Amino acid sequence: MKKVVWGVLSTARIGIDQVLPAMKASPLIELRAIASRSLPAAQAAAQALGIPLAYGSYEALLADPEIEAVYNPLPNHLHVPLTLRAAAAGKHVLCEKPIALSVEEAESLREAARHVRIEEAFMVRHHPQWQRVRELVRSGCIGTPRAVQVFFSYFNADPANIRNQPSIGGGALYDIGCYAILSGRYLFEAEPRRVVALVDRDPALGTDRTTSALLDFGDGRQLGFTVSTQSCPFQQVQVVGTRGRLELRIPFNAPRGGSMSVAVDETGALDGSSVHLETLPAADQYQLEAEAFSRLVRGETGPHWGLDDAIAQLRVIDALWRSERSERWEAVA
Structure with a gap:
């Protein structure tokens, strides 16, 4: 080419x-x-x-x-x-x-x-770990997927940083909550029907420093997430089904050029004895x-995702902002 x-x-x-x-x-x-x-x-x-x-x-x-x-x-x-x-x-x-x-x-x-x-x-949609997890969900190895749970956080309280300026689109939901939303949309391969949000805003900065949400994808499928710009650095994605679960341990900031592993638990033993790690090829998701x-x-x-996909993401974000104001469930429209 x-x-x-x-x-x-x-x-x-x-x-x-x-x-x-x-x-x-x-x-x-x-x-x-x-x-x-x-x-x-x-x-x-x-x-x-x-x-x-x-x-x-x-x-x-x-x-x-x-x-x-x-x-x-x-x-x-x-x-x-x-x-x-x-x-x-x-x-x-x-x-x-x-x-x-x-x-x-x-x-x-x-x-x-x-x-x-x-x-x-x-970039995460191009990483082998995400593609493999979606393959595993499709294969039925964890049964029927019921829940995706996401936590994504870092600490940055610098008023001069663009992520802490609400007038230009700063805050947790825009910056990293979008990854959590994408996680549910990508792994359920569906769009949420309604959402509810709990938002904590920094009293000085005005940004949402911690936002949690529940998204209803219908048919018993739920995405729950918490994202924060003022918590210790941490990220994890869990996909839980009727029989087992999958775990992405560094889902969003995978090391460039490194190999990642996905935790696969096909039976759900509480002591972790049923978990095995599947190592994936080294990759640079940005490349x-x-x-x-x-x-x-x-x-x-x-594979490609055009403007319609980006607008579908924003429909969810718009609904979450409406939920912050109304303090109730809001339809994704």
């Missing part, structure tokens, strides 16, 4: 630390340029990562005729505006999650998505994500 030429909007940490090194390692990708509102910042990132071009504005990068696809890891409130600008320039866009702050905002991407590829960057999107740009077939 001819390499896809990429540009990157911003020197966001997730890009510098995770996504861009993964792109550089791919034989399917030519990482041509990085842009920042500060040219020195763009130049420093380009030099550190071996990227040929640095631009001092997003507009300059989008005007580069060689760039075919753009990675957008900007703060949440800039996802839609810069995705629209990139699409208007004829660039395909892989945009960090959440793709927008509401369903209404995401709907403004509809027309652009008819002309270029636009996808929300959930796999970028390569999958590059193949779509080249017209190849393969």
Whole structure:
């Protein structure tokens, strides 16, 4: 396959630390340029990562005729505006999650998505551990799946950090709760019908620092999760069925290029004697994500999740915010 030429909007940490090194390692990708509102910042990132071009504005990068696809890891409130600008320039866009702050905002991407590829960057869907767990659920080895339970947390109370600024889409639900929602949607292969939320907001920052929720997927299937930006770092996903259970131990921040193992318990012995570990091939979920999107740009077939999937995510988030206000169950509509 001819390499896809990429540009990157911003020197966001997730890009510098995770996504861009993964792109550089791919034989399917030519990482041509990085842009920042500060040219020195763009130049420093380009030099550190071996990227040929640095631009001092997003507009300059989008005007580069060689760039075919753009990675957008900007703060949440800039996802839609810069995705629209990139699409208007004829660039395909892989945009960090959440793709927008509401369903209404995401709907403004509809027309652009008819002309270029636009996808929300959930790298976990490309990791072998997630794909294997879904295979195991489908196989019936744990019986009928009844519950998915997710805990995801870290500690960050810095007022200057974008994750702690509610006006630009900060807080636990937008930042990491979206992964919990995706866990249920991906493993049940269905959409929730109704949700209820319990939200604790930081009195100074205004962000949701701890959010818990229960999602009803119908037919006895439930997703329960707690996400927190002010708790010790921890993450885990449990899938419990009528006969057994599955466990992802580092579900979201799997080490780049490392192998992971899934705990499989097909009988549910309380002493853990029925648990065995299934080790999966070493993988870089960010490289796999970028390569999958590059193949779509080249017209190849393969798993993909377009704008409709991103909007389905936001329907759930919108319903959870309504539940915070109403203090009752809310339909996902």
